[in-house]
Amino acid sequence: MEYSAFSSDHGKIRKLIVELSDSHKNEHELRSILYNLQKRMILHFYREETYVFQMASTLVQHAFILGLETEHAGLIRLLDKILSYMESNDHERAMDRIEGLSRLFTLHCIREENEIYSVLKDRNAIDGLVEQVKYKRVPRNWQCAVTKKYDRK
Numbered sequence: 001m002e003y004s005a006f007s008s009d010h011g012k013i014r015k016l017i018v019e020l021s022d023s024h025k026n027e028h029e030l031r032s033i034l035y036n037l038q039k040r041m042i043l044h045f046y047r048e049e050t051y052v053f054q055m056a057s058t059l060v061q062h063a064f065i066l067g068l069e070t071e072h073a074g075l076i077r078l079l080d081k082i083l084s085y086m087e088s089n090d091h092e093r094a095m096d097r098i099e100g101l102s103r104l105f106t107l108h109c110i111r112e113e114n115e116i117y118s119v120l121k122d123r124n125a126i127d128g129l130v131e132q133v134k135y136k137r138v139p140r141n142w143q144c145a146v147t148k149k150y151d152r153k
């Protein structure tokens, strides 16, 4: 099922993850896909945590949203790990983690589409939300909620 711009974000991010699994890509290409993926994922998570989850918070259980936010932090951490394996030329480990990233991201999106976006769609809240976040950029040094809470350095 498709729920507007947020779903199309899911699709674009998925496509990048699939590209990573293509063994014909050279190291330079992989790295550039990884950085692109990181940028898109952070923007998407920022928009969700700041606007979408805020709006959904009166409609779905808090624990469910907390679960999604925990997954955001996990996905970003996993991507950081993959980048650091790439930096140290440990391709086997990097590819192994890419598989995990792909699995987790797919499940995460299914949960969001079924429990968040479908509910907002039923309330006709999606279009306004898309309009609201369209030009929002990630503030400097933004961290996802769970990372901010637990990763005090």
Ligand SMILES: [Fe+2]
Residues within 6 Å of the ligand: 045, 048, 068, 072, 108, 112
């Ligand atoms: Fe999400």
Ligand SMILES: [Fe+2]
Residues within 6 Å of the ligand: 006, 010, 044, 048, 109, 112
């Ligand atoms: Fe999402």
